[in-house]
Structures are given as C-alpha cells and as structure tokens.
Amino acid sequence: MTKGALAAVLPAEALASGVAGGALAELEAAAEAVVRPESTDEVADTLQWATTNSVGVLPVGSGERLPKRSVQGRFIVLATDRLAGFEIYEPADLTLTAKAGTRLSSVNEALGAHRQWLPFDPPGVASRTLGGLVAMGESGPVATGYGELRSHVLGATVVTGDGRVLRLGGRVVKNVAGFDLLRPVVGSRGRLGVITSICLRAFPVPAVDRLLIFRAADVAGLEDVARAVRTAPTMPASVVVWAPTKKPAGEAALLVRLHGALPTVDADQATLQRSAGVVFESPADAAGISATVRDHAIDAAVGLRMSLLPSRLFEGLAAARDRLGDIMIAADAYNGSARLAAGEVDEAALVGLRDAVEALGGTLTVTRAGDGHAQPSLGSRPNSAERELAERLAKVFDPEGVFWPCRA
Amino acid sequence: MSAPDPRVVKRLGEIVGPDHVVTDPNRLLVYESDGLTSYRVSPRAVVLPGSTEEVAAVVRLLHGEGIPVVPRGAGTGLSGGALPTPEGVVVGTARMNKILEIDVENRLARLQPGVINARLTEAAKPYGLYYAPDPSSQSTCTLGGNVAENSGGPHCLKYGVTQRYVTGLTVVMGGGRVIRLGGAGRSPDGALDLVGLFVGSEGCFGLVTEIEARLLPVAEGVRTLLGIFDTMEAAGHAVTAIISEGLLPAAVEIVDNATIRAVEASVYAGGFPVDAGAALVVEFDGTEAGLDADADRAEACCHAAGASEVKRATDATQRAALWNGRKKAFGAMGRIAPDLLVQDATVPRTRLPEVLARITEIGERFELNVANVFHAGDGNLHPNILFDRNDADELDRVERASKEIMSLCVEVGGTITGEHGVGIDKRGYMRLVHNEVELKAMAAVKDVFDPDGLFNPGKVLPDALTGETIRDPAMAAR
Numbered sequence: 001m002t003k004g005a006l007a008a009v010l011p012a013e014a015l016a017s018g019v020a021g022g023a024l025a026e027l028e029a030a031a032e033a034v035v036r037p038e039s040t041d042e043v044a045d046t047l048q049w050a051t052t053n054s055v056g057v058l059p060v061g062s063g064e065r066l067p068k069r070s071v072q073g074r075f076i077v078l079a080t081d082r083l084a085g086f087e088i089y090e091p092a093d094l095t096l097t098a099k100a101g102t103r104l105s106s107v108n109e110a111l112g113a114h115r116q117w118l119p120f121d122p123p124g125v126a127s128r129t130l131g132g133l134v135a136m137g138e139s140g141p142v143a144t145g146y147g148e149l150r151s152h153v154l155g156a157t158v159v160t161g162d163g164r165v166l167r168l169g170g171r172v173v174k175n176v177a178g179f180d181l182l183r184p185v186v187g188s189r190g191r192l193g194v195i196t197s198i199c200l201r202a203f204p205v206p207a208v209d210r211l212l213i214f215r216a217a218d219v220a221g222l223e224d225v226a227r228a229v230r231t232a233p234t235m236p237a238s239v240v241v242w243a244p245t246k247k248p249a250g251e252a253a254l255l256v257r258l259h260g261a262l263p264t265v266d267a268d269q270a271t272l273q274r275s276a277g278v279v280f281e282s283p284a285d286a287a288g289i290s291a292t293v294r295d296h297a298i299d300a301a302v303g304l305r306m307s308l309l310p311s312r313l314f315e316g317l318a319a320a321r322d323r324l325g326d327i328m329i330a331a332d333a334y335n336g337s338a339r340l341a342a343g344e345v346d347e348a349a350l351v352g353l354r355d356a357v358e359a360l361g362g363t364l365t366v367t368r369a370g371d372g373h374a375q376p377s378l379g380s381r382p383n384s385a386e387r388e389l390a391e392r393l394a395k396v397f398d399p400e401g402v403f404w405p406c407r408a
Numbered sequence: 409m410s411a412p413d414p415r416v417v418k419r420l421g422e423i424v425g426p427d428h429v430v431t432d433p434n435r436l437l438v439y440e441s442d443g444l445t446s447y448r449v450s451p452r453a454v455v456l457p458g459s460t461e462e463v464a465a466v467v468r469l470l471h472g473e474g475i476p477v478v479p480r481g482a483g484t485g486l487s488g489g490a491l492p493t494p495e496g497v498v499v500g501t502a503r504m505n506k507i508l509e510i511d512v513e514n515r516l517a518r519l520q521p522g523v524i525n526a527r528l529t530e531a532a533k534p535y536g537l538y539y540a541p542d543p544s545s546q547s548t549c550t551l552g553g554n555v556a557e558n559s560g561g562p563h564c565l566k567y568g569v570t571q572r573y574v575t576g577l578t579v580v581m582g583g584g585r586v587i588r589l590g591g592a593g594r595s596p597d598g599a600l601d602l603v604g605l606f607v608g609s610e611g612c613f614g615l616v617t618e619i620e621a622r623l624l625p626v627a628e629g630v631r632t633l634l635g636i637f638d639t640m641e642a643a644g645h646a647v648t649a650i651i652s653e654g655l656l657p658a659a660v661e662i663v664d665n666a667t668i669r670a671v672e673a674s675v676y677a678g679g680f681p682v683d684a685g686a687a688l689v690v691e692f693d694g695t696e697a698g699l700d701a702d703a704d705r706a707e708a709c710c711h712a713a714g715a716s717e718v719k720r721a722t723d724a725t726q727r728a729a730l731w732n733g734r735k736k737a738f739g740a741m742g743r744i745a746p747d748l749l750v751q752d753a754t755v756p757r758t759r760l761p762e763v764l765a766r767i768t769e770i771g772e773r774f775e776l777n778v779a780n781v782f783h784a785g786d787g788n789l790h791p792n793i794l795f796d797r798n799d800a801d802e803l804d805r806v807e808r809a810s811k812e813i814m815s816l817c818v819e820v821g822g823t824i825t826g827e828h829g830v831g832i833d834k835r836g837y838m839r840l841v842h843n844e845v846e847l848k849a850m851a852a853v854k855d856v857f858d859p860d861g862l863f864n865p866g867k868v869l870p871d872a873l874t875g876e877t878i879r880d881p882a883m884a885a886r
Contacts, residue, residue: 207654266697
C-alpha cells in the first residue's frame, strides 16, 4: 500500500529494492518501503509524503554501521546510497562538496590524487558515507591533531522532516551569516533532517604518518606515559589507549600517530620520548595495526561510549573493567573519550558503570545494544534544560515528528 | 530614547549596586554604538552586573517589565551587534572579567565573558598554553563578544574559529533562568550541539555568563615571511601555489597598496615599500625542526609568482614589525578619512584574484577610496571604504558600493560575512544568501531560545521576520 502511494510521488528507480545486508536487511523487512532518492527534490517529496501520511522515516547511509534496533510502527527506510558523487572540488580551496551518500573511500581516492584527505578515522571509516559520518558526528581519534568533524563541516543541504530544503553554511571556511543551524544537525543522528549534500574542509596529506607504540602489562600501566604524551608541548595526530581484552596480560598499548614532514616527526618523537621517559617502538605494519584498533568493536554485541575529562580517563577505564569484566577498549587519551566493546552486559552492571562515570564528571552512552539487557535508554542524559531545548529544536526541524524511528 | 522608569533603575541599583547602573546621558554616550559608528542609539540605561546571579536577577527584572536586553562586551564589534535599542537596556560584561580556572592538565580555561581575549593567552602562557582565535582586536575585545560573534582572526586558517574552542557555556536565558550547555568530557545520549549553535548567535539567544574553552600548547617555533608583489593578482597566485604545495600555514594575509601607504604614513610604519602593489604575510608555526623547510618552500612559491622581495623575520621583534602593518591597518586608516567602513565577506580562495579586481573596479566606478586587507588563506576579505559621513552623496555611494561588493562575493560562491557577524548592518544582505524558508527556520530557532524576543531584538534577521522596525532616523537613512 505504502509503496503504491509512494510510486505516485517518486520515480520507479527510487523504489527499486536491493540495498545492503546486516542490520539494514532486518529493518527492511520491518519497513513498509525502502526509498532510494537520487536528488534533494526526491528526498523533499518523500518527506512531505511521510509527514502528510504520518509514516515514520529512518534515514540511513551505507547501513553498514546501523546498530540493531527494534522499530515498532509504520515507517519507511530512506537510503542515501543513490545520492552519490562530487559536486564541487577545487583542490586549491581545500574544500570539497559532495552528495551525502558518497563513500569516504571514494572521496579520499579522489582527494589523494591532489595529496589531500579528510582527517576522519572512526570505525569502519572506508565504507562509510559522508552523510552517515556527519549525522553521527564521528571524527575518530585524529580529531586530536585536526579538530573534530563538526569544525570541518562548512555547509550542508538538509531536508527537514516536513520536506523543507535548507541550505546551511556554505563552502567557505569562515561564515557567520546568520544563526548556525548546521551545528545541531551535525551529530544529530538523523533526528533533525536528511542531509543530501555536504561541504567539508580537506587537508594536505602529511608527508610522514608515523605510528609509535608503547606496551604495558595492563591499561593502568599506560597511564603515566599517556599523561606525559598528552601534556607534552607538541600535538600528535592521535593518542589512543588500546586493550583488546583483559587476558592474556601484556597486550595493552598506547598508540601515538605523528603527522608532518620528516624532520618535524623525528623531532616530535624525540620530544615525546623525553617527556614520557620511554622509547617507543615503530611497528612495520602500522596501517594494519591502526585499522585493527579502529575497527575492533564493529561486530561486538554491546558498544559503549564513555566521555570524561582526559585527567579522569583511566579512572573511568578501571571502573569499566571492574564492572563489565572482559571488555575491549579503544580510548582517545587526548580528549578523554573511550569506545568499549563487550559481549552481553547486564543492566545492573551498566547502570553501576554509568553512575560511576557520572560521578567522575563524565557520561556513558550505549551505542550498540545487544540482545540482552543493555538498552540505549540506560545511558547518560543531557541536563533538563538541554533536553528541553533539544525537544523544541527538533520541533522546528521536524514539526510532525516523522524521524521518530531514529530515536528507537 | 525614553526616560528610564525610576522604579526599574532603583531595582537595578539594588541588584548590582547603584554605581553600576548608568543613566547619565553623558556617560551613556559611550554605549551609543559599537565599532560600527555609523549607527547610534542611546539606550535607556546600562547595567554592569558582576556575577551570573546578578545577570539572572537583572534579566528577570527587565524581562518581567517587557524591556529588551542588549548584551555588550567591549563594544569592538563591527556589525552593530551591540547597538542599543531605544526601548532596551544594555547589559555590559565589563565587570565579569575573571579567569576562574586554568586547568593545565586538561588544557581548558573557565572564565567570565568580560575577560579580554589577549589576557587569556597571557594567563595561560606560564603553562605553555594559549587561546588560539586571535581577532585583530584581541587586545581589547572580550571572550563573551567572541562567543557571540564566533570570531576568527588571522590564525584560523590552520586553527579554526571560536566555535572549535568553546566546549561549554553557562547562559542566562529569558526571564533570568540560568542553564548550562555542554561541557568538556561530557557527551550524553541524544545531545544536540547546542554550544555550537549558541556560539555566533550574536546575543540573540541569551546572555553568556561563563565560558569553558580549550587551550592549545604554544608552538615551539614560528617563521614569518613578508613577500612584496607588484600586483594583488600576483600575491593571490602565490597564495594558491602555497596551498597547492600541501603547506598549511598558520596564517596568510594580504594588504594592498592603499593599505601599505596608510600604514607607512602612520606610527605603525613597518618598512613596507610604498610603491608595492601588495604585501603578503605568511606564517608557519609548530615544531622548530620542520619550519625552515616549510618557509623555504613558501618563499620559492612567492618568487615563482613574481615577488620582488621576500623578507623573513628571525626574531620576535621583526615578527611583530611585519605583523604591525597588518594588525594596525585599521588604526592607520583613521588618519586618512573621518569614517571607515570595514567590510567583511568571504569567497572561495581560488576566486580571490578575480574578486579583488572587481572590487577595485567597483571602488573606481563609485569614486571611493577602497583599501583591502584580508585573510587570504581562508578567502576572508576586508575591503575598507574610506569616507566622510557628513557628505550625504558619498555616504550613498558607500552604501551602493557595499551592496555590489556583497552581491559579488555571494555570486562567486562566498558569503556576506566571514567573522564580523550580521548585527544590524547586514540584515538587509541576508536575503542574498538565505531564502525565506531558511530565514524563517532561523527565526524559529531564535524563538526556541528566546520566545519573548527580548534578547537583542532587531539584529541578524531582516525586519519583516523579526517584526522590529528601526526608529532612529540616522539608521533609517542607511
């Protein structure tokens, strides 16, 4: 029924099936239709239709990083995979405008020809779409050296829940022409609108990308070196605390990436070694190790994100191991955030950890809930004023609330 | 201006102390405008609270009486953002000037909004840290004003603007409600980036009373180059070549011949050749070991683009002299004409040579003296129009030339303001970059934060959307 009604507003190609597998396939089975628009106008038509007909909309990028979720009620999946390709790329401007469904791998391939790249390294980065990354607001640990993703998004075309097209920001690095409605969209996880086109800052590819490793018997054994590195008078590209499992012992490691020209990287390494009083090893398979650390939690049943001031990070990590047992840790030691991966986690342990992290001044959120008792709703919440403002903002962008499946 | 209600003035005095309420017309003169002096309105009163609690009580009282609040920092803004409204009361942050904490380990500062930008960097210096955004007015502008305007500065090419550095805010909202937004080390589930949205809201959403900001380690070394070119176009090509080389300078600035002449005739003279078409300042910072190589490559780019001379600062004094010509350019122009309109717009960097040529043509056509100073690295232009506002015909030409320059910048893919904000001055240009749907969405977002419309009314959004009309005849003339 829904598909028939949508056929009246969209071309046949936008309703052809054949998207990805995984969590998306399960959602497709539950959804009334999967819509694959090719243009901003088609996205607007779809959302106007959904608003008029009170049907929920779940926007997805590649769908590969979509957490399992149970969506109850009438909804459609809006996939951005056909919204792909570059719009404007002028290498000397160091900016790039591309459609939201464009994969980061193809962007970096094109940028690479001009020795440029987008400095993002969150899990599964290569297969992810620009729209997905921006909607999730995920930069990965290279945000230490380059700044967070949110500061690299210069502009975007966003279609609101009721089908209004907003061209927010622009394609210049400095732009203060009006209230910055783009900021709340970045990281909003699809709750404010469907992003159809994005302008991002590009950066020169560093001449040298060096990975340094310091190993310790356990996570606690990395603390002093991590502190020395993040308070040293130099800015690494990233500083990651990595512990694959609690056992066997001896696998905890601090991974530091240095970017720059060869003499700069050599000097920075010397500075860090002097500050920390240790000698780092430089592994042969740096890219492989970085990828393993980055993607370690992709298939975990339960994914958690812990945020703390960097000075409290190791207390938070110790609390996590105390309560959750054998978990994998990849923590950004510079900004104090950590990704934790576990098998099943029971509710009491999760609540206990959340309370412990909040007592340290931080927050804990559930990014991937398993089949057991870990529920997203158990995570830390914004304060009441922030919740109230967020609710009212959501009404501006999505007056009829069609993006409700994003909250499921 | 209507006379202030004595009952309200008395209550304000009880909250902040009678010495911190200004109603004397002579003292109010100071508050009639910000750095954009062509707009002047006298406020009903000015209040200078000393704490978040006092701001909350002041806002509660004023909003209870239906009186609009106009926030004000140091008044260095260049778009009339702090221009009083005739019915409103200005709430100044001058007394809220304490740095509350420098958290060295987490590289964070917590401070009140009246802290002067450069003072934060001074306070952080003993710990090897600094605050990155450095607007040219940094020795006088306040962090609260920087948050309101999302200020930039020469070094934001590499380091980004204010938004990137503000991690948390304490805000007094409508009716005097105190709320906290964000905070380093917090990323709760379902949070939206309200801090990012608040930064750059030009005092229209609420009044910031506490700021948490990120600090960076001071770079180990700096290299500053000064390239002299016969033409602006050649300097523009040098910039493109430097970026295409894969170099990421901390700052890339250009001043044109008109500016060079103004600077060299002033106390800020830095030894620029007065017949040069353009001077390019390029700065690299970071680890000492790599800097000479970067500077060598940039120097080669300058020569390849036709530089007649490239100087390199080797110490702090020489560096300051090279920068003086750029940072003090606005001051130097004060000698030449009674009034100066500092324009602000951004274009994609590669369009700079073309845009500069067309700005020159616009200036000639309207018989105006236009001097260009700009952040070439990020395409942020500041065409400065020198004029005398007592000359009605010239004022009219300034207006028409400004509008053409704005239209030109938008036409090539840029925008109407890069770092000065919309304020009162550019509301009329907002429709060049945003359609009605977008402007209405902005108005609806203002309504989320300020449903009664009592924070800085009449700013940012065009008249028809805010329902405000400007009554002052001097402003209506513009």
